[in-house]
Amino acid sequence: MxxxxxxxxxxxxxxxxxxxxxxxxxxxxxxxxxxxxxxxxxxxxxxxxxxxxxxxxxxxxxxxxxxxxxxxxxxxxxxxxxxxxxxxxxxxxxxxxxxxxxxxxxxxxxxxxxxxxxxxxxxxxxxxxxxxxxxxxxxTAWLTAYRMLFVQGDLKAGETVLVQGAGGGVATALIALARAGGLRVFATSRDEAKRAKALELGAHEVFESGARLPVKVDAVMETVGRATWSHSIRALRPGGRIVISGTTSGPNVDDAELTRIFFLQLSVVGSTxxxxxxxxxxxxxxxxxxxxxxxxxxxxxxxxxxxxxxxxxxxxxxxxxxxx
Incomplete structure (x- = not known):
C-alpha cells in the first residue's frame, strides 16, 4: 500500500x-x-x-x-x-x-x-x-487544545485567556475553541500577518510576542516554551494558571520564574x-x-x-x- x-x-x-x-x-x-x-x-x-x-x-x-x-x-x-x-x-x-x-x-x-x-x-x-x-x-491539535482549555485549564465562559504563538495547529485551535466557549481571547505572534489572521479567527486582541497586556489574564495556553515562558508567567493574575502542552522553542528556560510562581500562587499544569x-x-x-x-x-x-x-x-x- x-x-x-x-x-x-x-x-x-x-x-x-x-x-x-x-x-x-x-x-x-x-x-x-x-x-x-x-x-x-x-x-x-x-x-x-x-x-x-x-x-x-x-x-x-x-x-x-x-x-x-x-x-x-x-x-x-x-x-x-x-x-x-x-x-x-x-x-x-x-x-x-x-x-x-x-x-x-x-x-x-x-x-x-x-x-x-x-x-x-x-x-x-x-x-x-x-x-x-x-x-x-x-x-491531535484540536483535541490537545480542547483538553488544555476545558479540562486541565478548567476555564469558564467570561474568563480571559492568552494564547502564545498564534499560527500553529494547536494555537489556532485554542483561539477558535476559546472564543466559541465564551472566553475573552488574547493572542501573540512575532508575525504581523499571523496576528491579523488570529483576529479573523476570533481573538479579541492580538499583540507582538512579549508585549505588555492591558490586563492580567486568568490562564495562559503555552505551547512555545523557552521563548515565551517568562512572558506567560508575568501575564497571569494572582492565582492564575499556565497550561503547557509543548515546547516548540525548546524546554530549557533561562528563568523559571519560581519566585513569581510561589509568591502569586500560580498553577503550572501539564496537558497531553x-x-x-x-x-x-x-x-x-x-x-x-x-x-x-x-x-x-x-x-x-x-x-x-x-x-x-x-x-x-x-x-x-x-x-x-x-x-x-
Whole structure:
C-alpha cells in the first residue's frame, strides 16, 4: 500500500526530512479486536517532524509510517475519526494517564497511508456535517487544545485567556475553541500577518510576542516554551494558571520564574493529548456549533514532502492536510 514513512533519522536539526520516504509499504496485519480504517484524509503534526529527528521513535521501529491523525471508513463501512492514543488493553479510564500508552507512529504504524489499523475502541463516529479533511484535524491539535482549555485549564465562559504563538495547529485551535466557549481571547505572534489572521479567527486582541497586556489574564495556553515562558508567567493574575502542552522553542528556560510562581500562587499544569471521551465531546461540539478547523493547505499524500517542508519552515497558519 502507499505510505509516507521514516526510513532513517535526520542527519541534522536543520534538515529534518532526510529520512522521509514517500512510497510503498506492506499491507497491515489486523490483530484481534482491532479494525482497519481506509484513510480519506490525514493531517500533519509537529510530532511527525520530531519523529524524523528520532524523538519518541526508536531506531529498531524503523521503517515507521508517520501520522497520528486520520478520518476515513472503518471495516464496517462507518465514517470515523481515529483516536491516536493507544493504551494497554487492560487499562481503564483516561488513556493519557496510562504509563504504557503510545501514539500511532511510535510503536504502531501511523496514518499517512492507504490504511491504518487501530483498536476498535479508537474510532469515533464522524458526523456528516464534518468533511474528512476537517475531521482529520481533530485527534491531535484540536483535541490537545480542547483538553488544555476545558479540562486541565478548567476555564469558564467570561474568563480571559492568552494564547502564545498564534499560527500553529494547536494555537489556532485554542483561539477558535476559546472564543466559541465564551472566553475573552488574547493572542501573540512575532508575525504581523499571523496576528491579523488570529483576529479573523476570533481573538479579541492580538499583540507582538512579549508585549505588555492591558490586563492580567486568568490562564495562559503555552505551547512555545523557552521563548515565551517568562512572558506567560508575568501575564497571569494572582492565582492564575499556565497550561503547557509543548515546547516548540525548546524546554530549557533561562528563568523559571519560581519566585513569581510561589509568591502569586500560580498553577503550572501539564496537558497531553486527550481521551477518547474528550475527542467524542469535541466532535459533538463542532457538529453542534458549526465551528471548523483552520486548514492552511490540502495536498495529495503523494506531495507529502512539500507539506512537511512547510511545517519545518514555519510557513503555515492552521493545519496541513493530506488526502487519498
Amino acid at each position: 502507499f505510505a509516507v514513512y521514516a526510513d532513517s533519522f535526520a542527519n541534522s536539526a536543520s534538515d529534518p526530512l532526510t529520512g522521509l520516504v514517500v512510497g510503498e509499504r506492506p499491507d497491515p496485519v489486523v490483530p484481534e479486536g482491532w479494525t482497519t480504517v481506509t484513510v480519506k484524509a490525514a493531517s500533519l503534526n509537529h510530532h511527525d517532524l520530531w519523529s524524523l529527528r528520532g524523538v519518541g521513535l526508536k531506531a529498531e521501529a524503523l521503517p515507521m509510517i508517520l501520522g497520528c491523525d486520520a478520518a476515513g471508513i472503518d471495516a464496517d463501512g462507518n465514517e470515523v475519526v481515529v483516536h491516536s492514543v493507544i493504551s494497554d488493553p487492560d487499562w481503564r479510564g483516561d488513556e493519557t494517564l496510562d504509563p504504557r500508552r503510545s501514539l500511532l507512529s511510535e510503536r504502531f504504524q501511523g496514518t499517512l497511508a492507504d490504511q491504518v489499523v487501530v483498536p476498535k475502541g479508537n474510532v469515533i463516529p464522524k458526523p456528516a456535517s464534518l468533511s474528512f479533511e476537517e475531521a482529520a484535524c481533530l485527534p 493529548m486527550g481521551s477518547r471521551a474528550e475527542l467524542a465531546h469535541l466532535v459533538t461540539m463542532l457538529d453542534a456549533t458549526g465551528l471548523r478547523p483552520v486548514i492552511d493547505r490540502v495536498l495529495p499524500m503523494t506531495e507529502a514532502r512539500a507539506g512537511f517542508a512547510a511545517m519545518a519552515e514555519g510557513d503555515i497558519f492552521g493545519k496541513v492536510v493530506f488526502t487519498r
